[in-house]
Amino acid sequence: MRLRGWMLALAGFGALTAVATAQDLKSPSSDQYVPRLGDIMGAAQTRHQKLWLAGKAQNWELAAYELRQLKASLVEAAVFYSGIPVGNVTTLEPSLQSMSDALTAKDGRKFAKAFGDLTEGCNTCHRSMKRNFVVMKVPSDQAPFANQQFAPPSKP
C-alpha cells in the first residue's frame, strides 16, 4: 500500500521518458526551483543512513518514515532528470518492496538483507551512469548523525 504512490510516480515517469530521449543530466526548463541531482542524492544518502540506524535500533516507525523519504528522493531524481534511464530506477523496486515488507514484519534479518540489496541498487545505477566513484555501503558502526536519537522515543 505504501508503495502505491511510488508506483504511480514511476508509471507517470515511464510515460514521460518515452518522449524524453536526451542523455541530459541538466534540469528541464522550468520556472520552478529544481534541486540539483547531487543535492537530491545527498538527501538520499542521509535517508539511506537513517533508515539503517532506525532499523538497527528496531524503531520500525521511524524506519518506515525514512524509507518513504528515500523513495521520494529517488522518484524526484527520476522525474526531474530525464537523462536517467527509467530501468535504473525500476530495478530498485524489488528491494524497496522487500524493505517495506521487512519493516511491516518488524524483521531485523529481512531488513538487513533488503538493505544490502537496496545499497547494491544504488551502486548499480552509479556505475551505469559513470559515477562508479560514488560507492554506497551498509554503514559501519560509526554514527555521524550525533544530532538525532535513533532509538524509539520513550513513552511519556
Ligand code: HEC
Ligand atoms: C537512477 C540512478 C541512481 C540511483 C538509483 C541512485 N543514484 Fe545516487 N547518483 C546518481 C547520479 C547520476 C549521481 C551523480 C549526480 C551528479 O553528478 O550531479 C549520483 C550521486 C550520488 C551521490 C553523490 C552526491 C554528492 O554530492 O556527494 C550520493 C551520495 C548518492 N548518489 C547516493 C545514492 C544512494 C544512497 C542511492 C540509493 C538509495 C542512490 N544514490 C541511488 C544516480 C543514482
